[in-house]
Amino acid sequence: MAHEVNISVRSLVEYVYSSGSIDSRFRSQSTLVDGTRAHQKIQKTYKKEDQKEVYLRAEIRYEDITFIVDGRCDGLLVDNETITIDEIKSFSKPLDQIEGDGSPVHWAQAKMYAYMYARDHQLTEISVQLTYVHLETDQKKYFKQTLTFSQLDLFVQKVLDMYAPFAKLQFQHQASRNLSCKELPFPFETYREGQRKLAGTVYKTILDEKNLFAKAPTGIGKTISTLFPSVKAVGEGLVNRLFYLTAKTTTRKTAEEAFSRMEAHGLCMKSVTLTAKDKICFKEEAKCNPEYCEFANGYYDRINGAILDILTLETCLNRDVIEAYARKHQICPFEFSIDLVYSVDAIICDYNYIFDPKVALKRLWQEQKKSTVILIDEAHNLVDRGREMFSASIQKDMFLQLKKETKGIHQTIYEMSNRINSWFLSLKKAHEGKKEFILEEVDESLKQHLEQFNEAAEQVLKEGNFPVLLDAYFKVLHFLKIMEMLDAHYVIYVEKQRNDFVLKLFCIDPSSLIQQIGLGFRSKVFFSATLSPLRYYQEILGGDAEDFVTTIPSPFKKEQVEVLVKPLSTRYRDREQTKEQIAITVNSLIKHKQGNYLIFFPSYQYLMAVYEEFKKLDPYTDTILQDVGMSEMDRENFLAAFQPNPSKPLVGFTVLGGVFSEGVDLPGDRITGVMVVGVGLPQLCFERNLIKQHFDHKGKNGYNYAYVFPGMNKVQQAGGRLIRSESDHGTILLIDDRFLQLPYHALLPEEWQSFTTI
Template sequence: MTSLLRVAVRTLCDFTAREGDLDLRFTPAPSAREGIAGHQAVTARRDAGYEREIALEGVQGRLRVVGRADGFDPARGRLEEIKTFRGDLDAQPERHRRLHLAQARVYGALLCRARGFDALEIALVYFDVDSGREQVVAERYSREALEAFFIAQCDAWADWAEREMAHRAARDRALRELRFAHADFRPGQRQLAESVYKAASTGRHLLLQAPTGIGKTIGTLFPMLKAMPARALDRVFFLTARNTGRALALEALSALGMAPAASEPAPALRSLELIARDSACEHPELACHGDACPLAAGFYDRLPQARRAAVERGFLDRAALREVALAHRLCPYYLGQEMAHWCDLVIADVNYWFDSSAMLYALSQQHQWRTALLVDEAHNLVARGRAMYSAELDRGELAHVQRNLPAALGAALKTPLERVARHWRALEREREHQQSGESSGYAVLTGIPAGLGRALAQLVGAVNELMVEQPIGIDSALLRLYFDVLHFSRMLEAAATAGETHYLYDITRYEAGRRGRTCSRLALRNVVPAPLLASRFEAAHAAVLFSATLAPAHFYRDQLGLDAHTPWYDLPAPFAAEQLDVYIAAHISTRYRDREASLDPIADLIAARYAGRPGNYLAFFSSFDYLERLQARLAERHPLVPCRAQRRRMSDSERRDFVAGFTPEGQGVALAVLGGVFGEGIDLPGERLVGAFIATLGLAQINPVNEQMRARMATLFGDGYRYAYLYPGITRVVQAAGRVIRTPADRGEIHLIDDRFARPEVRALLPGWWRLED
């Protein structure tokens, strides 16, 4: 029996009914929660016989089209498609209405097939979430007209559907025959690959601590690709927190024969690299709509040809995607967003799955994909998760908007802005006596005062109404403030979902300007992202999180929202202890109070080891201030030791030049900040790096915020110091030390500079294969 290709109504219409320009001009829109509430409000008004969420399905050719119509009124013979909006309906793009009508007509055809109706009234019900009013656009269609429209949409999709089915079959055949890139696995790499394949096969999540040098990227990617046909996986997402992770994944694809040159046949596996919009934009000075940018004008008219060219290319790294996009006069970034629908493997930043508005997660939910995740350098997901679900508002920015508000906007926004400022100042006065720590301007809040919350909501509503009447410049301070307030409001919803114990509310006073004027920042800080990340893991068939530093296991399970029974494997290192000499300088303290006294002995230690074995060294410090003071002291006491240093706010090219300075023939000491861009993700094998000095335990700075985080961790997990300070600090140390030994042929040394490294509880967190010498 011929198999059928399942397609959702929304997917079908997105493919066949979109046309015209790409238009990213901001228009106020309901949030997802407001949209759900709007649908419920509309259907609650209907009569008792009204049917909600009607599951529909129909076969046309080789397609099985499925979906859920919003509502049906049997008494009136009216099928309703409900859409929420805010503002002026007439200001909504006409192409949106055409798409909505196409979806409603397809649902109408399916309902006529299912129930034998001769005709239906098709209604688009637009619900204004602010006013609660409905606007209905309705028209009666015969069964024949709806059927003809449905067949036309399916015919438009049919050729693409046939290609997709052929591609899936060819992909699965190729992946079944896929062979490892090398003649044999590295030591420990086979165990790594087998554990990944087993996780994918059993539909489980897995934490993998695998040492640097074992070949984690290809060792995880290869078995997951092999599992795709065996477990009927639709998509694999390789997620990473660093650009270097994307580059390694692309190199692994090349090694597996899945990244051919443009002149070669397309690979069986379609792969896509997603990069940030700022990096991909061809015309950053232009707005994203057809009236301003030539790559947005007619975007959807030229998309079908570009889409076909892209799938024929197959391997879409940044350069290939840009080449296809520009050949068809399209924006590379938004072509990449479109191709995420059609590629088997997507390499992207972790926010594409875990952020509150993550695109890959949304696509997986929309298409009901069977998805597997590979999360590279997964230790970073703790901090990234907190950042994704935190928010901050600055009264200084509010005041700036008030001072510079154009006269044309004053009538609409002056009162809402003043109302927010008034409630904010009242909060500042109320909290002046609830300050903590050394920072006299810091205070913890029990929540956001109701009056301030209402004022913020009213400000959002006022800006929404204003934007209906006139556009607001995309770079304006008002629009930036509006987005900040929107995000803050959504994070308040996230806090309610996660639970108040997982969030910290605080306010910090600071001096603004030279006249001693004070302002404040209001923060909603995520402490533990686990409840919010857990739903994203639940949506994946399998997820493998891997890193050289994922210990202790319970810390990462607790922070990331993984089940307490999630397997955790610690793979043995492929190195011998004799390759690495690890020394603890227990006679030196790098505590803040001891830093001045530590400069001379650290400078002398670096100079002595460099004299004993000239070569390339990295030295890590807890801050730029500490680094700069050590650099000056080293130049003063040992001027013959070549020294260079990481600078604050280095550009991408400066970072590349810094890494390029580690040549096999080079000699000198490079100073860097622990936890920064040079503390992980750079590969310096052989003589490119022969040693590292780590003059810090890696602990976060003790300040009022971190102390509140420690207290909250103690409440949640019983050990605030380890969760807030020690575990993250040692992770940074081990990551930095991992730059030294990269291959079985490397030889090097590490100097851990602080007396606390000698403590048993700290030594227990260091890699087991290290041979420690005091």
């Protein structure tokens, strides 16, 4: 059976000829733009009969594979009957540093274009030229060869010889994958109630190329209910790649376990889990510098062998597996995982790899997107994460510090920093006495100052290491990029923080940007147990009227959970008066029903106040506290303390909306009850009030959008830690008088509505 491989000229030759090291020391962000200008400048010197940006395509048969290779050559030069393929490369280093007679990758690219053109036009001979141009001086350096078609044919065969093992490995895997996906049974004996409906809705969403917003209760098995139908869609040829996006490490583990379970039932699929660079880096500092890091040094000389090795022998490429193979091949584990993304079937990663303009994966071409499904777990988290990803800020003190550090050393940076610092001082004077204030627009003079600052910073950073300047450079660069996105969904404001002033471009409503980034993917599935109210989340996550929407009822019996409400005030002004009563209520519940309990508080300060009251009342019950800045090991130890069949009670004091509020699974009697103190409202602040005002002006209930919906989401997430399976039983205690009032009461899950007031 013949197979087809669609690949660009550049991707093909880079796979075969790339070599050298990862070196992420400073490079100007304007290089790409400058490179394009340099190309255009050279192309303007072409004669009338010459051509530029010529599209070339060839179908090349290699054994049982047809390679469909295409791309655009920079120039096609005509001199009498001689044809020359011109490949232009811009250079920022001195041209005398070009090794030998040019880069092997550059020659390979030019030769591939020459082969394609010569074959199409039945030429027996053709010339290839590398034109190197220095970005700053416009100095040029040329290398030229004349080759026969038979020489080019041998060259192309050699390239395909080198690429074919990888292509064959992929074909063999895809055949096995597709068959295994088609034949894969549901990896549990039976569906839980509601699981079949969710899985069926996800499959139909993919089949119809739609998006889905699904509210599905905690404990239903949302991960397998979304992954399984997506895998089946791969078997039917609808999908070629899946992304499973999460906000927390704990939910990534659940996705890994789902793939392992499906693999145990016959699935042949390769998945990779992306781990943050600073967590997976083997070195003390995550500096990708060949002089500092042996895993960066020579990375591209070893990466192809490492990819072939791991893809041949492994399926679930989690952090441990990636680290093991990275050490084996002496390569950077983070870059290794990123390179694997483009060769595997499923990617488990954080939201930012798709949605964050700073770090999103750049090599997902439009054609690949059409066969890619995005599964967005705990999608309620994407609202605030979206606001964070699409916002940017700069502060006065950053420029004041640079002004002090560069005086008499880097005069241009000193002058630019002084101008921006002075701009902030003028702003402060114009708004004397105000802690926060809104600006209608960003002053054009500030934009010019920032652009000039970054131009000057680029020159200094090329010369050597300057950490403070480097940090400022990237903050300004991001700020300028976000400035280009400003529209009615943004508010520009200034906030005084002690003696500092912060200017922020605040994305109040991330809906349009989330929608824009999601365009092109076959389907997106937003799902969560707490996607409530559903219409609110559909609106703010960029949904539209054509999207599918589903609500899955809880599969668990109401008798499995006892819901109690204690109507005490937990409002800030009343906390001192009611903290003792809360401690008494907690103590009464654990005495009534012995076991392990989690208590969630709206703040760490409040947690400590009630904890001290509780210990006065009951110094003998074992307690464990969530601490500020817990490491992953600390978190694991915290959860490990909740053992089944406890001989005496254990009470865990935690923060609502923190690391233990969601994605935590304590099945059976590892947990007997959950108590939630307060309705979870975010702290009153300037930003939250801006959100309120924004949606008020749109005719919505701004207070609900800014405070109530996010707060009650946290309450539902915390309560969802209790019932995880058909055999679980327990008690939820809600402490706040507002749980008896609208809109809070209406936002409680249906299975909590039959509560008892105590």
